[in-house]
Amino acid sequence: MSMKIVTIIGARPQFVKATTVSRELKKRGLTEILIHTGQHFDKNMSQIFFEDLGIPEPHYNLHISGGSHADMTARMLTGIEEILITEQPDWVLIYGDTNSTLAGALAAAKLHIPIAHVESGLRSYNMRMPEEVNRIVADRISSLCFCPSEIAVQNLKNEGITKGVHNVGDVMYDAALLFSNDQFEKSSALTQLNLKSGTYALATCHRAENTDDKQRLENILSALDEIASHMKVIFPLHPRTRKYIDTYNFSHYLKNVVVTEPLSYVDMLWLEKNAKVIITDSGGMQKEAFFFKVPCVTIRDETEWVETVEMGANVLVGTLKEKIIKHSLHPPTTSWSCHNVYGNGQASGQIADILMRSAEKCAA
DSSP: OOOEEEEEEOSHHHHHHHHHHHHHHHHTTOEEEEEEOOSSOSTTTTHHHHHHHTOOOOSEEOOOOOSOHHHHHHHHHHHHHHHHHHHOOSEEEEETTSHHHHHHHHHHHHTTOOEEEETTTOOOOOTTSHHHHHHHHHHHTOSEEEESSHHHHHHHHHTTOOTTEEEOOOHHHHHHHHHHHHSGGGOOHHHHTTOOTTSEEEEOOOOHHHHSOHHHHHHHHHHHHHHTTTSEEEEEOOHHHHHHHHHTTOGGGGTTSEEEOOOOHHHHHHHHHHOSEEEESOHHHHHHHHHTTOOEEEOSSOOSOHHHHHTTSEEEOTTOHHHHHHHHHSOOOSOOOOTBTTBSSOHHHHHHHHHHHHHHHHHO
């Protein structure tokens, strides 16, 4: 059976999600053409992931980054369309909720190529978030919606989307299981940072709603500074966050915080698994904290991963300094069970099987 899939990725979390799915597609003999839009272009945000996770070099790299959302999406849309016309794939596979996701979905839809959306059905119900717009549009025009949880399935049902919806589980759970088993011994992050397991906070901040808002960013950094007087705070710094810290002259808040460059996926998993608490606005880290039974304090006003909050693993604190400090120093208890909430670690194989069955139906 001949089947060609074009996979579109562009941002750090998508590299992780695509890793396990690409492995399963290859096992089944399916042809995958990889497009990297270039949305994350910095070596520490892009190339290191390809090296770290064993992802093959992309067949195409559009080198598109920077500019407004409209400008970036438009350039991606043009570049992806040209490739799709050349490659003529059977499916376009997209991940998550970035501008790369939206551009890939729109380009495929205009060319009448069926779309499969991994991590479908997530909702924050905050339309000011560009990610919310991207994921809603992508879900609406996808032929296959691969959901990570029952809540995601229900979100789609509430919007009238029921055809082609599959609860396969979370591909990031697949990745966390794979790389925690195979490669943790390759990480020297704890040794390099002179850390002992269970004694430090791991913090990240990258969302525009936090970095671009001066008051919100100051609240977060001021809270981290206070927390650092009680335990070590490790803070891998996203390029956008670094830019705004410099713009607002907030570097004095980091004098007691251990700041690093963005770290590899395996190093981050190692630090997450051994942290006392995780403080983040990252959706992926909220889940990984959940997988590893590490309490999470989410510096957002809402989350797409509501299961983690409902089960007591995660607490939403917004960006109020006092709440960040309080819940980081006294985090949620680690009594929750991960069993089957986000699948059984076989989401990627299920996705590959469903894509194969779609090809068999067409052949018949």
